[in-house]
Amino acid sequence: MKLLRAITVLLALVALVMAAGYQPVLGQAATIKVGVIIPLTGPVGVSGQAMQKGYTLALDEINQNPPLGRKVELVIEDDRGDPPTAAAAFLKLVNRDRIDILVGGLQSATSIAVGAQVLQRPILMAWTGAAFPGFETMLKDADWFFHYHPWQYNNADSTWRFIRSTGAKTATLAVEDGPFGSSAIVESGAFARNHGITITSTETFKTGSPDLTPLLTKAKGANADVFVLVGFDQDVVPVATQARQVGFSPKLILAAPPSWPVGFEKLAAGNNMAGMALWTAENGHPASRTFVRRYRERFNEEPTSYWAPLAYTNLITVADAIRRAGSLDLAALTRAMKATDYEGPIGMRLTFKRSIQGQNQGFTRLIAFQWQNGKQVVVWPQEVAGGRLVYPALYR
């Protein structure tokens, strides 16, 4: 009797173990795990949150028709804009969460920290962030690395191409004296020359300076066609207001901060200022309009940052590559990613080509917009323009 009871218990245990072992077959197929490393908190947390919303929209769409019949699951890690946290997040994603693919990325410093880890444990890395060319050098031999955001030299090329398109002959530069500005000084000289623009003067300033009137007074004396500000969001307000106060009215004031201050659209002094970006919500491309509408419906707010459509594009193209690869094998995925040809909310065709050093570069061009009556009207390039550039602009 005792023996019978023991055999029954043993059989029950074996049945349990077998049931557990066959669970994937009996239940749903395992999900495809996509690791996401973005800054949800910290100084650039707002851009990271916009990315999260872009990923959410893409995920809703992807899981309506899951690739390989398996739902996609996002495992999101907050890097807080801190490189060691970003590196630790990657290790956690590969070792504990066992992700299949890595996406995300915003800042150059955190991207470098993650890149150094991925080099040791290669995985498909579809990366949205970092414009610093040092990151490109670091991953120059990585076939599995796909970079979506334009590099810094692409940004500079777009900026000076746009300035040339206005008919301007001269420009004066105001450059913040940190790493962002100093690299721009080096690049601007070369790109301006290539596009036939003479830089009449270059002035540096400390970002966040409350009073830029001496700098603007000097720039007024230089009498160039275009005033180019290379600074951050907190610098555009003093430039817009104090330029008017000192009577500085070049033909165009162009700024390219990573983002614009909340409420800038209501600042009358900001009217006719121009900017460079990868995307704006005023982009007239049908896919962009659809994205803006869906974003508004889902989150009950306006998309203000290009990081949302960029993240959306990132995940949609990865899912598409999985479908075409037919598996999660790295070589197959890499081949499929290389064949990407996608036109989505960014409004420009996305294909991956070799860059100066990298194997797979996505977007290489920015668009130019001008603040016109509170709206970012896209004015360049012609094929995506939603309005005409006011040039010469009046800043009085």
Place this chain on the structure above:
Amino acid sequence: MLIFGVLRSGLYSLASVGLALSVGVIGIVNFAHGEFLMLGAYMGYWLFASYGVDPLAAIPLGAAGIFLIGSLTYRSAIQRVLRAPELNQMLLTFGISIFLQNLAIILWTGDPRVATVSYKATAVSLGPFTVGLPQLLVFAVAMTLTLSLYAVLGRTRIGKAMRAVAQNRLGASLLGIEVDRVYLLAFGLSTALAGTAGLMITLQLSVSPFIGLLYTLKAFAIIVIAGLGNINGVIYASLVLGLSEAFVEFYVPQGGGWAEGVFFLLILLVLLVRPQGLFK
């Protein structure tokens, strides 16, 4: 350049006089001073964005609000380290600074925000010169408040009590002055002045959780130039800093980058040559 330098010194004196008060009366070096300025700036922004209140009209409410926050900070934290080593006091205020900055990021995100007051870009003519109206208004408010503080300290009972406590805490308490209450008032007033400077920043610039550090550094430079604890020297020291920066920015090639280093250079020179300050 002379006018630009003088005008910017107004905001500098308002941002520094509170720090001079807290160093002079309580003897505490408040590294969170700039964060109270930042809270004042946010108060100005939200009052404008939500109710359309002009930052100038918001001064009484904003200053009272920051006074309350400053007083609570004093009661809950500063008071407990008054007799502790100076390093502990500094570390505590440094911690408060980090806490307030991160609180602002959590509450309002890191995005700069603009209060779009109608006269933000307006210029006015003063004889042959043209100056920005907001800068002129900020200068007027700053001078009025700084001189009013001097009057309070020199002529009123509570002001005399503050000066007495600053000179000799024990002697003042033996004369029946409630030292702790004076400290509370001085710290609250110090933060309220910083908050008012923040409200004035709303008139000219954008507001973000990170604006405090720059003003903390400038305020330290000014109180060192004035002489630690010398509240009366703050206006002169602010003029020295404002004019030096404006001249360097305008006359030195790439001067914008150098100008921000001016305050470090001034601190260094004063500490080496005249450690008691230029105006003491």
